[in-house]
Amino acid sequence: MASAKRILVVDDDVEIRELLQAYLTKAGYEVMTAQNGHEMQTKLAVQYPDLILLDVMLPGDDGFTLCKSIRKDSSVPIIMLTAVSDETDQIVGLELGADDYIAKPFSPRQLIARIRALLRRTQQLQETTLSRPKAIRFGQWRLEPATQQLHQVVTGMEIELSASDYALLMLFIDHPHQLLDRNAISQATRGRDAQAQERGIDVQVSRLRQRLRDTGKSNLIKTVRGAGYMFVAEIQYES
Numbered sequence: 719m720a721s722a723k724r725i726l727v728v729d730d731d732v733e734i735r736e737l738l739q740a741y742l743t744k745a746g747y748e749v750m751t752a753q754n755g756h757e758m759q760t761k762l763a764v765q766y767p768d769l770i771l772l773d774v775m776l777p778g779d780d781g782f783t784l785c786k787s788i789r790k791d792s793s794v795p796i797i798m799l800t801a802v803s804d805e806t807d808q809i810v811g812l813e814l815g816a817d818d819y820i821a822k823p824f825s826p827r828q829l830i831a832r833i834r835a836l837l838r839r840t841q842q843l844q845e846t847t848l849s850r851p852k853a854i855r856f857g858q859w860r861l862e863p864a865t866q867q868l869h870q871v872v873t874g875m876e877i878e879l880s881a882s883d884y885a886l887l888m889l890f891i892d893h894p895h896q897l898l899d900r901n902a903i904s905q906a907t908r909g910r911d912a913q914a915q916e917r918g919i920d921v922q923v924s925r926l927r928q929r930l931r932d933t934g935k936s937n938l939i940k941t942v943r944g945a946g947y948m949f950v951a952e953i954q955y956e957s
Contacts, residue, residue, distance in 0.1 A: 723837055724748045726767040728758045728784070729799065730776050738771065741826040747833075755779035755787075766794055769837060771829075772816070773799040774807050782814055789815035793866070793881040795836045805917065812921045815880040818908045819918070835909030843885055853956040854891055857938055859930065861887065868929070877929050882907045886926050890939065890949030899946040923947055 725747045727738045732753070739749045750767060752758040755778055761767075770788070774781035785796055798811035798819040808819045820832055850863035860869045866884045868877040879887065889898065889906040900919040904912035912919055923939065932938040940948045 722746055722748045723769065724750065724765070724767040725769050725771060725833065726750045726752065726758065726761060727771045728752045728755075728776070728781070729771070729773040730754060731773075734773075737826075738829075741830070742833075745830050755784045758784060759787075762788075766792060768840075769795045769797065769833060771797050771799060771833075774801070774811065782810055785811060785814045785816055789878070789880055793879070793884070795840055795881055797832060797836065809917060809921050812882075812918050813925055815882070815925075817880070817882045818910075832908075832910065837909075839885065839905075839907070839909035840881060843881070843888070846888075851955040851957055855954040855956065856891065856951040857930075861891075863888070879929065882922055883926055883929060886922055890947075891953060894949050894951070894953055897942055897946050897948050903947070 725742055727735055727742070727749060728751075729735050729738070730753050735751045735753065739751055742749045750761050752761055754776055772781045772785060776784070779787075781798060785798065788794065788796065795818075796816045798808070798816045800807040800811065800819050800821050808821070811819050818832060818836055820829055847863050847866075852862070852864070854861045854863065855871070858871050860871050861867070862869075866879055868879055868887075869875065870877070885907045886903065889903065900912040900916070903919050903922070904910060904916075907922060926932075927939055930938055938949065938951045940950050942948055
């Protein structure tokens with residue numbers, strides 16, 4: 719029997735922490751909790767979870783600062799807990815490397831569905847990576863799927879990719895010169911369909927463009943207005 723997935727809940731509200739711990743434990747997860755960044759780092763120093771639920775509004779270092787810190791060392795899936803009316807929080811979180819977000823207040827069923835979708839996407843990505851070629855070249859870049867390392871060919875500079883960055887890049891690589899709509903991108907990066915009027919997909923594409931030094935007018939990711947995006951670079955595989 720597979721061991722339970724471990725989730726770290728970071729929230730300064732004791733009632734929310736206890737409720738989430740109860741809901742997630744009932745759903746079959748092993749749950750750790752932290753009330754601030756210091757406690758979070760202490761828990762991470764001992765053992766990394768399979769997923770982190772990270773509140774934006776925290777005493778001391780806020781959720782954005784902590785997300786950025788986590789991304790320096792790990793691609794662990796992160797779901798940001800944001801204010802229901804603050805789209806800015808959602809966008810900033812994604813720009814800093816969060817994989818998804820959910821607005822408070824939320825139903826336990828909705829949250830667990832998001833967690834399951836993201837963990838399922840992460841597992842699928844890990845499994846397909848095992849069958850990938852040694853390296854993939856496109857434009858001025860060389861990607862090594864086994865380590866998820868992206869290098870600029872001429873300079874050797876390494877670019878850090880979050881799990882969502884990597885999932886999105888592999889989606890484009892696997893579907894060159896094909897139009898991909900927002901649902902396809904959301905399924906690949908979050909394991910769920912995009913929501914109506916959701917700007918997060920555009921933010922994730924913009925983030926990947928920044929990693930690839932692509933302005934959107936070069937030969938990598940093309941915007942098809944009102945329809946989606948297309949990866950137009952030529953791809954070479956190294957066995």
